[in-house]
Amino acid sequence: MRRLLTLQLGLTFAFLYLPIAILIVLSFNRAGMPTAWTGFSVDWYGKLLASPKIIAATRNSLIVAASSTAIATVLGTMLAIGIERRRSSPSVDALLFAPMIIPDIVLAIALLTFFTLIGATLGLYSIALSHVVFNIAFVTAVVRARLKSFDWSLEEASRDLGAGPWTTFRAITLPLILPSIVAAALLAFTLSFDEFIIAYFTAGAGQGSTTLPMQIYAMIRFGVTPEINAMATIIILVSFVLVLSAQRLNRGRLPGP
C-alpha cells in the first residue's frame, strides 16, 4: 500500500515536471520543433534577444511588475501589521480573500469597465494599478503569516522606553519582519510579471503597452515555435529562482493561493 502511494506521488511529480522539462530540453534543439533531436544549439536564444518586440514587451513587464510590487509591498505590509495588531474581522478577511478567488476574467472586465467609465486612458499604468489588487492580497498573506509568531511585547517595550511609533517600527518591527517582506515582494513581482488576463484587458489598444505574457499569448496562438521554448525556459528558470529565494527568506513557508 505504502509503496503504491509512493509510486503515485512519483507519477504526480512526473506529471507536474515532465512537460516543463521537455520544453526546456527542446529549447536547445538545433532544428527546433517538434521533430527528433538534431543537436545542441543556443540559436533560438540569440533570435529571441534580437527581437525588438520581445525586448520592448520585457521592458514593459518589468515596469509593471516593479511598480505594482513597490506599491503593494508598502500597502500590504502596513495592512498586515494593522490587522495582526488588532483582531482581524471577517469582512477584512473576505476582502483579502476575494482577489485570490474571483475569476481573473471577471476582475479584468470589471477594471476595464471602471477605467472606461471614469474616462482614464489605458496603458502600462492602468495595468500596474490593477495588479496591485491581487498583489496586496498576497503580500498581506505572507507578512501576516510571519507576524503570527511576532512578539508584540517588543514593540510595547520600545514604546515604554519612549520611542515614537516610527522609531519603534524602524528599529524593532521592520528588521524582524524584513525577510518576510522581501519574500512577499519577490512573490508579488513574479505574479505581476507573469499575469496575462488582467493586463490584456487593461492595457488599452496601443501597441506600446504590450507586456511579455501578452506577447507570448500572441505567439502561442500563432503556433508552436522554438523561440517560445527559449523564452519559456528563461521565464521558468527566473520564476524558480525568485520563488526559491522567497522560500529561503521565509523559512520554508509559502502561502497557498
Added chain:
Amino acid sequence: MRSSGQRDGLQLTTSLLMAPGLGWLAVFMVVPSLIVLVVAFYERGVYGGVDWATPTLENFRRAADPLYATIFLDSASVAGVATLVALLIGYPAAYAITLQPPRRQTALLFLAMLPFWTNYLIRTYAWIVLLNREGLINRLLIGAGLTAEPLPILYNSFAVVLGLVYNYVPFVILAVYSALQRLDPSYAEASRDLGAGPWVTFWRITLPLTTSGVAAGAVFVFVLSIGNFVTPDLLGGGKVQMVGNLIYDQFLSARDWPFGAALSMVLMAVMMALLFLNAVAAARARGRRHA
C-alpha cells in the same frame, strides 16, 4: 498600565495603517465589481458602451436562453470532470506526502506548488508541444506501434480537462494535505486496534474526516476552471466554448458589455453559492467533531 490616550493613539495608528490597503481594494476591486453589477441591468448602446436609459432584466433573460445556458452547463461539466480527476490524482499524492519524514514533507509540498508560480501561459503551452499531431506523445504512440495515425488529442475537451488538471492539481494537494495534517492519528489507530484493515480505516475514518480539505480543493479547482478562458482558448482550439470565452467575446469582440457583465454576475453567483455551501459544510463538520 497604558494610559487611555496612548491606547487611542495606537488604535488610530492601526486604522491609519489599514486604510490605504483596504482603500485600494475598495477603489480597484469593490467599486469596479459594483459597476459591473449595475451595468448588467442596462442595455448596450448603439455604438457599444452602455445605454443608461432604462434598467432591464433582458441580459439575464438572454443568459438563460438555451444557447447560452448550454455553454454554462458545458463549462460546468468540463470543470466538474477536471475537479474529479484533480481529486483522484491529488488526494493520494497528498496522503503519500504525509507518510514521509516531516522535513521532506515541507520540501515536497513546496515542489508541488512551485509550478504554480511560473507563467500560466507557458504551463499551458507545454501541453500544446506534447499533444499536437507531431508532438512527443503522438510520436511515442506511433513509435510503439500503438497507432498508425497521430491521435487527435489536442484542440478538444480532453486537452482542456488535461490542461485544467495540470494547472490546478497542486491546490488539491495543498488543501488535502492540510486537512490530513489536522487529523488526529489516534482515530486511525483506534480503527486498526479494533481490527479494521487499511482500506476500511481509510473509507470509514480518514476520508470522512478530511472531507473539508476535499471540499476546499474541489471548490478551488471548480471555480478556477469554470471561469477559465486561456485554457479553452489555447488547448480547445476555439472548439470548446466556456463561460470565460463567452465573457471575453462580449467585451473584446461583440462589444455588448452589459450582456458580458450579466454573464460575469451569473458566474460570480455560482462561485459564491459554492463557497457558501463549502463554508456551511465546514462549520457543520467542526460542530460534529466538537459534539
